[in-house]
Amino acid sequence: MTVEIPDVKKSWPHAINAVTIGATSADGGTRTSTVTIGGETTLPFYLFEGAMPNRPVVAMEVWDVPAGDWPDAVREPFDDVLADPAAWAKKCVDEFGAETICLRLQGCDPNGANRSPEEAAAAAKAVAEAVGVPLIVWGCGSDEKDNEVFPLVAEALSGENCLLGTITEDNYKTLTALGTAYGHKLIAESPVDINMAKQINILALDVGFLAENLVIFPSTGALGYGLEYVYSIMERLRIAGLKGDKVVAMPMLCDIGLEVWGAKEARAPESEVPGWGDVTSRGPLWEAATATVYLLAGADLLILRHPEAVRLTQGTIARLMGGEAG
Amino acid sequence: MILIGERINAGFKDIANAIRTKDPTAVEKWAVAQTEAGATYLDVNIGAASRDPADMAWLVDVVQKAVPTKISVDSTKIETIEAGLDAIDGRGVLINSTTADPGKLERIVPLAVEHNAALLGLAMDDRGSPQNVDRRVENGAMVFMAAMEAGLDPDRIVLDPILMPLKFMQEQAGFVLEAIEQYTHLSDPPPHISVGLSNIGSKATERRRIVRTFLVMAMARGLDVAICNVCDEELIAAVATAELVLNKEIYSDSYVRAFQVRQ
Numbered sequence: 030m031t032v033e034i035p036d037v038k039k040s041w042p043h044a045i046n047a048v049t050i051g052a053t054s055a056d057g058g059t060r061t062s063t064v065t066i067g068g069e070t071t072l073p074f075y076l077f078e079g080a081m082p083n084r085p086v087v088a089m090e091v092w093d094v095p096a097g098d099w100p101d102a103v104r105e106p107f108d109d110v111l112a113d114p115a116a117w118a119k120k121c122v123d124e125f126g127a128e129t130i131c132l133r134l135q136g137c138d139p140n141g142a143n144r145s146p147e148e149a150a151a152a153a154k155a156v157a158e159a160v161g162v163p164l165i166v167w168g169c170g171s172d173e174k175d176n177e178v179f180p181l182v183a184e185a186l187s188g189e190n191c192l193l194g195t196i197t198e199d200n201y202k203t204l205t206a207l208g209t210a211y212g213h214k215l216i217a218e219s220p221v222d223i224n225m226a227k228q229i230n231i232l233a234l235d236v237g238f239l240a241e242n243l244v245i246f247p248s249t250g251a252l253g254y255g256l257e258y259v260y261s262i263m264e265r266l267r268i269a270g271l272k273g274d275k276v277v278a279m280p281m282l283c284d285i286g287l288e289v290w291g292a293k294e295a296r297a298p299e300s301e302v303p304g305w306g307d308v309t310s311r312g313p314l315w316e317a318a319t320a321t322v323y324l325l326a327g328a329d330l331l332i333l334r335h336p337e338a339v340r341l342t343q344g345t346i347a348r349l350m351g352g353e354a355g
Numbered sequence: 356m357i358l359i360g361e362r363i364n365a366g367f368k369d370i371a372n373a374i375r376t377k378d379p380t381a382v383e384k385w386a387v388a389q390t391e392a393g394a395t396y397l398d399v400n401i402g403a404a405s406r407d408p409a410d411m412a413w414l415v416d417v418v419q420k421a422v423p424t425k426i427s428v429d430s431t432k433i434e435t436i437e438a439g440l441d442a443i444d445g446r447g448v449l450i451n452s453t454t455a456d457p458g459k460l461e462r463i464v465p466l467a468v469e470h471n472a473a474l475l476g477l478a479m480d481d482r483g484s485p486q487n488v489d490r491r492v493e494n495g496a497m498v499f500m501a502a503m504e505a506g507l508d509p510d511r512i513v514l515d516p517i518l519m520p521l522k523f524m525q526e527q528a529g530f531v532l533e534a535i536e537q538y539t540h541l542s543d544p545p546p547h548i549s550v551g552l553s554n555i556g557s558k559a560t561e562r563r564r565i566v567r568t569f570l571v572m573a574m575a576r577g578l579d580v581a582i583c584n585v586c587d588e589e590l591i592a593a594v595a596t597a598e599l600v601l602n603k604e605i606y607s608d609s610y611v612r613a614f615q616v617r618q
Contacts, residue, residue: 227607234616235609269605276613277605 038078041271045069045278045329046241047083048214050129051163052190057212060189061161064129066244066329067280072267073327074349085324085346087339088165088332089127090286091117093144093152094136100296102312103286103335114152115159122160125336126343131165132156133287137178138169150181157186165192165332167216167284172200183207192216192330195246198229205238216282218246221255223262230276244330245279251288251295252319259283263326283323286334289316313337321345356574356594356603357396359427359449359582360389361553363418365402374404379417386421392585393615396449397422399439400429408438415442427451427475427582433462440470448472451582452515454479455494460501468505475513475549476502478534484517486527491516491534499541512546513580514538520557521565528555528569532576539577549580563587571597591615 047068052058064086071079095111096104106125110116114132121127132153136144153166166182168175180203183193194216196204201217208215217233219225226247234240247263250256263281270278289295295312299305316338320331324345333339362385365371369381389397397418401410415426425447428439436450452475453463460476467474476498478491485491495514502512516534519527531550539545555569556562567590570581574597583590595614598604607613 224606224608227605227613228609231607231609231613231616235612265605274605274613276607276616 039071041070041079043271043273043275043278045267045270045280046243048192048242048244048280050165050190050192050214052188052212056190057188058190059157059161060163062128062163063190064163069267069271069327071271073325076351081350083329084350085328086128086330087320087342087346088129088131088330089121089125089336089339090131090133090332090334091121091156092133092135093149094142096135099334100290100308100312102295102309103290106336115155118156119159121336122162125339127162127339129163129165129330130156130160131167131332133167134169134178134182136169137171137174139171139174141169146178146181149178150185153182154185157189163191164189165194165216165330167194172197176200176203179204179207183211183213186213187211190214192244194218194244196229196233198225198232201229201232202236205233205236208242209238214242214244216246217243217279219248221248221250221258221262223247223265226262226266227274227277230279234276240275240279243279245277245281246284247281249283249285249288249323251285251292252315252322253294254288254292256319256322260322260326263323263328267327280329281327282330282332283320283328284332285316285320285323286332286338289319289338290334310337313341317341317345324349356598357547357549357580358394358585358591358594359396359398359451359549359580360385360392360394360424360585361398361551361582362389362584362586363397363414364400364429365404366400371402371404373417374401374410374414377413379421382414382417383421386418386424389585390422390424391615392588393591394424394585396425396427396447398427398429398451398582401435408432408435411435411439412442415439419444419446425449428472433459433466436463437466440466440472443470449475449513451475452477453498455497456481457497457501460498464501464505464507467502467507467511473511473513473547474498474502474507475515477515478517484519486530488530488533488537491530492537495534495538496541499546503542509542509544509546513549514541514546515549515551518550518552518554518569520559521555521569522557522559532573535573535576535578545577547580548578549582550578552581552583563589566590567593570594574598574601 045067049065051060051063065083068082118130134149136142192214195218217229266277295315313335320342373381427449429451454477478494516531556566595611
């Protein structure tokens with residue numbers, strides 16, 4: 030007896046926007062490679078049904094100041110380069126296979142090192158000169174300070190087609206103007222709230238920033254720390270985008286390293302939590318597991334810290350895309 | 356919600372003049388205004404201003420040069436519809452309209468197939484306009500079957516149960532609402548369901564209120580297309596709000612703007 034399996038394939042009327050980051054000399058930049066994310070015509074890895082023309086991409090995180098509060102397990106691979114963002118970025122690309130670098134301008138934090146906009150721009154320029162991959166530049170999170178820093182950073186990286194962030198409902202006018210003026214893409218951030226994820230996009234569109242140049246950052250929670258809330262928001266955003274809601278049809282980004290390495294599960298030494306296993310392998314695994322879940326939720330760009338998590342995640346992506354394990 | 360802008364119709368003096376004088380200004384103005392207001396399609400109708408199908412081609416051409424919006428080729432005459440379809444530059448197009456009259460279906464359904472067009476079918480037949488629910492459902496089903504048999508997906512079929520002026524035929528509005536709901540049971544997914552919305556407010560002093568209230572009530576029963584005055588901001592706001600209530604769109608504080616942007 031044969032059982033007929035019903036055809037459950039669905040055809041979605043619209044595609045997610047494809048966003049290219051980085052510009053080579055042909056496009057007025059100095060990158061030696063670019064990455065394109067998004068462009069899906071179906072749900073994540075439903076390759077039997079539609080297309081994922083662009084593989085999800087892994088970015089590695091670099092700071093403009095030594096990452097003093099990173100736990101030993103994730104700091105050690107970078108111990109020799111922590112004081113030099115350019116060398117740090119180069120190590121990520123050359124040794125650990127980073128496809129993109131995310132420079133976090135943590136040093137500009139007024140409650141921290143409070144570095145100047147000029148220093149931030151110099152760090153960004155140095156990283157751009159050290160590596161050929163596309164760049165993401167992330168502000169320190171203080172609206173006021175970011176609005177002083179980004180004019181110089183955006184100008185220093187003019188023409189490089191970077192991804193800058195973030196814009197929020199309360200602070201978007203400076204960055205949208207800079208993005209348009211200097212040819213950069215932007216990260217639109219919302220605090221685990223689907224309605225605000227849509228709202229920030231509308232605000233950006235209304236000041237003339239193009240929808241095709243936005244990437245959604247719906248906030249990220251580490252495994253065990255609200256990940257399922259973010260997952261369901263990403264799922265709903267993706268479905269709405271595929272159905273034709275152009276205001277949310279953007280690729281999505283997850284800031285994973287930052288969240289995971291703040292979690293007890295990645296930080297606590299075995300002496301404190303007997304039975305949890307060696308912390309040097311537990312942390313990278315926690316990071317990679319978190320990344321895998323977000324890939325299934327529709328993440329197009331993952332920002333990671335630990336080289337082993339990067340390796341595992343790139344392997345997962347290759348397997349899910351139907352290729353060989355990395 | 357699919358909104359079809361009604362304004363490029365020779366029933367309006369400025370459009371009739373444009374057709375007669377071949378001055379495209381008024382047509383361009385309404386093409387842009389309706390597109391910016393959120394129209395998915397622009398209805399294009401030469402009405403009684405001309406009997407020459409070439410004027411439909413001219414009107415389609417002017418609109419196409421002005422905006423990228425999809426076009427609804429509106430005529431009761433097959434030759435005029437054909438002239439409009441021939442002028443389409445490859446963008447999405449809706450044939451507005453056929454009736455359930457078998458003679459008309461036989462000629463217009465193949466045109467929809469040939470031009471890869473969507474097809475709007477009025478629930479009228481050779482006996483005229485329907486006066487009850489049953490006739491509306493029967494005629495709608497007739498159009499639906501003919502279109503499906505020719506290979507059109509439900510997504511390319513639009514049924515119109517014929518809306519009448521509330522002021523003169525008050526009981527008909529309720530019949531239309533009931534017919535809309537019955538159309539949603541024709542298939543899964545169902546065909547699209549449309550009305551010529553402005554009809555219900557015809558000659559009434561409070562026509563905008565009547566139109567807006569009916570539209571929201573009809574959306575709750577399954578209406579998902581309307582040929583209407585898309586430049587009526589309150590009407591668009593009501594549609595955008597109803598979409599949220601029906602959970603068809605994701606809420607955002609600027610949801611009316613989002614609704615216009617996504618069209």
